[in-house]
Amino acid sequence: MTTAVFPGSFDPPTYGHLNIIERCSRLFDSIDVVVSVNPDKKYLFSDKERYDMLVELTKSYENVSVHICNTLIVDYCKKVNANVLLRGIRNINDFSYEFDLSLVNKSLSKQVETLFVPTEHRYFIIRSSSIKELARFGGDISGMVPPIVADAIKKKFV
Numbered sequence: 001m002t003t004a005v006f007p008g009s010f011d012p013p014t015y016g017h018l019n020i021i022e023r024c025s026r027l028f029d030s031i032d033v034v035v036s037v038n039p040d041k042k043y044l045f046s047d048k049e050r051y052d053m054l055v056e057l058t059k060s061y062e063n064v065s066v067h068i069c070n071t072l073i074v075d076y077c078k079k080v081n082a083n084v085l086l087r088g089i090r091n092i093n094d095f096s097y098e099f100d101l102s103l104v105n106k107s108l109s110k111q112v113e114t115l116f117v118p119t120e121h122r123y124f125i126i127r128s129s130s131i132k133e134l135a136r137f138g139g140d141i142s143g144m145v146p147p148i149v150a151d152a153i154k155k156k157f158v
Helices: 015-025 047-058 073-080 092-108 128-136 147-156
Strands: 003-008 030-036 064-069 084-089 113-118
Touching: 003 015, 003 073, 015 030, 015 047, 015 084, 015 113, 030 047, 030 073, 047 064, 047 147, 064 073, 073 084, 073 092, 084 092, 092 113, 128 147
Parallel strands: 003 030, 003 084, 030 064, 084 113
Antiparallel strands: none
């Protein structure tokens, strides 16, 4: 059985994230979507809020579960016996960052392989920071995030 881990801040979860989850759910026996917690990062949503949204958004996938992690992702992989890390990429900048990170992860755990999954072209421009900025100024984010996420974001900026 192959378990893949899809870590991220998911602040907020986007259609791009869901696209990767949906596509990879057909490729792996199980996928752990992991909400990463970094105490040095300022989030719009708490780890629990991000977790709850992702649980709701992925409930239709029988082989997808959502978790919260505040350790190194390779340590999480070891704990759940996962040997595949999924990393979504939109462009060469994402690839460059993720490639460097994959080398660090590989040095920490030889058993964990990183797979880069390019998002579908319609999601290339979706960035969490852009979504939050657009929402802050009252812009339409409905094409970037699911309705429950859009509603949660709007509540943050009221």
